[in-house]
Amino acid sequence: MVHLDRRAMLKALTATVATLAAGGITVRPATGVEAATASESWAMQTLLAFADTLIPGEHRFAGDVMVAGVVTGPGAVQAGVADVLTSPQLPLEPLLPSIAALLDARAVAYAAARLIWLSPLRPPFVSLSFAHRTALVEGLFGPEDVDRPVWQVLSLLVGLAFDTAGQYDTSQAVARKHPGLAWLGFPEPDADGLWRFADFSYGRPLAALHPDTTPSGSPA
Structure with missing residues (x-):
């Protein structure tokens, strides 16, 4: 049985967010094959399905069950959320089985009630349809949920992976066409690698x- 130390989970998740915000890790963006390989563990399947529920993407390969494939285009999984969660430079990886077990326990309770x-061949959360995954995740963020801080910080990591490529050097992520940044239309830097913006937010300098x-x- 996995021991669920919620305080340790929240501490590791928060430390991961802080490190990413400070630009404390640099990893090479994973290829599609590498992303699929990273999803082979039971815990990672659950966590990738959670990430895909928050920022869904298209199937990465035939038979992909972690990514529900309900949209066209990249989602959090394609954007490298697995790199964030499993980076050896961060304190989170040892606690991934516990976080996934907590989510799977919620999935079992959700399924039993309905x-x-x-x-039995895949994690409980992964076994849910996308509609049921969404309904379950919505409940996790309710004010009465005792584990809401865990899901809030985990969702922040999912957003950072897609919206900011926070796990990578920004210039390298743009050059390599990071799926999230490319989908959002993040601009290319100038020739010297710096970003300058000729158009001011209000149409003129303040x-x-x-x-x-x-x-x-x-x-x-």
Whole structure:
């Protein structure tokens, strides 16, 4: 039986978010085959299905059951969420079986209450249809759910993987056509690798540039 240490889960999840925000890890974006291989463990199947429920994508290969394939285009799984969860530079990987077990336990309870048959050949959460996965996940974020902080931080990691490619160096992620950034239309940098934006949010600069501002943009 897996021991569910919720305090340790939340601590590791929060530390992972903080490290990504600080640009503390750099990994090579996984190929489609590598992403499929990463999903072979029982726990990772559950977690990838959770990520696909939040930011769904199309099937990666024939017979893909983790990714429900309810949309066209990439989702969190294609964007490399597995790289975030399993990075050896982060404290999260040892706790993945416990997090997945917690989610699968919720799936068993959800299915039992609705007389839904779950396949013994795959994790309980993965056995649910996308509609039922969505309904279950919506309940996880209810104010009465004791584990809501765990799901909130885990969902933040899913969003970071897709929306910001936070697990990768941004310039490299753009150059390699990171699925999330490409889908969102994230702009290419200038020739020197820096991003500059000629159009201001309000159509004009809010203040004149101080003459002593340094080349890096720091105040004098």
